[in-house]
């Protein structure tokens with residue numbers, strides 16, 4: 001039963017014709033039996049019969065796929081508790097780290113690849129009939145320094161044509177090799193991650209993140225080429241642009257300007273990934289609703305790609321998911337009544353996601369349990385450190401049974 005084809009024919013509304021759909025037919029088949037078979041024991045947390053039977057993927061089967069980022073201990077089967085939760089609750093997997101450049105391509109040259117962990121991740125996804133996501137091809141983070149240097153360690157310069165050609169060649173080789181290896185097996189790729197500028201007011205001259213060596217050396221060309229090469233390597237894969245805090249207006253406007261520019265050039269960008277590293281106060285339901293409404297106008301499916309809600313006291317000041325900022329913001333213990341506030345924020349967000357269910361194809365959590373999370377001190381996920389479902393889990397499931405028309409009203 002592998003019907004996870006993402007039909008290009010079924011792309012009404014896509015401005016470029018590259019939109020992706022098909023979730024309600026194929027992707028969710030693996031999840032449909034979840035209502036009857038529940039491998040995870042919810043007893044002790046769930047008192048009523050309904051919540052004992054319902055899983056995340058089952059509850060949202062008519063709305064969107066439900067994914068999770070998995071780590072090495074999970075996809076190698078060492079973390080048996082984690083695997084049980086993944087199998088029972090989710091129908092899509094993203095690799096938390098192992099497909100990033102530093103893991104899969106640590107050294108230069110054709111012998112510089114190391115596919116052992118990524119192969120195990122993909123095999124795990126196939127074993128459990130998951131929709132498999134590849135994360136990520138072109139990002140400034142977790143990319144070795146040599147990528148942006150010549151053989152002697154001299155930093156490549158955007159003003160030097162030979163340097164630019166060298167970096168483009170490396171990007172080309174990386175994408176053709178990695179995407180090509182998993183052709184037909186990884187259904188969705190985060191092709192470009194976090195290329196947008198974060199701060200300040202919107203204007204057309206400050207779209208991209210100047211701190212990224214990709215941007216500094218190549219400018220927007222790396223984005224165009226990355227999508228074109230990924231499409232050439234696997235014409236069947238859904239290609240995403242992925243970023244954080246695109247709910248905030250200046251960054252949302254930058255996203256829309258960038259994607260429109262790509263669409264005008266017929267670049268095969270096929271879905272928008274919104275990381276959604278949230279906290280208890282941000283994004284508000286109104287902001288999330290406005291952002292999804294605006295982004296949907298691009299005519300591309302939206303994927304919520306890295307959902308978590310930081311409940312740490314310090315995390316309430318942080319509205320960015322920049323890896324370094326996030327590490328600084330994570331300390332300080334959780335806020336008072338954290339579980340209740342977390343459950344409220346999660347159910348608010350899911351109400352908005354359900355309101356936009358026509359445009360949202362996939363909602364992925366960034367980690368299985370609070371123990372695994374990159375924002376662990378903020379207890380940001382639906383399963384606690386022992387893997388028990390939290391109040392937030394019950395509340396998220398309950399949003400699924402609400403009348404979609406009333407979702408924002410109560």
Ligand code: XIL
Pocket residue numbers: 096097193275306321322323374
């Ligand atoms: C994080 C991982 O969860 C951590 O294990 C790692 O140390 C740093 O990266 N945006 C992204 C993800 O696109 O790849 C990041 O993942 C979180 C922010």
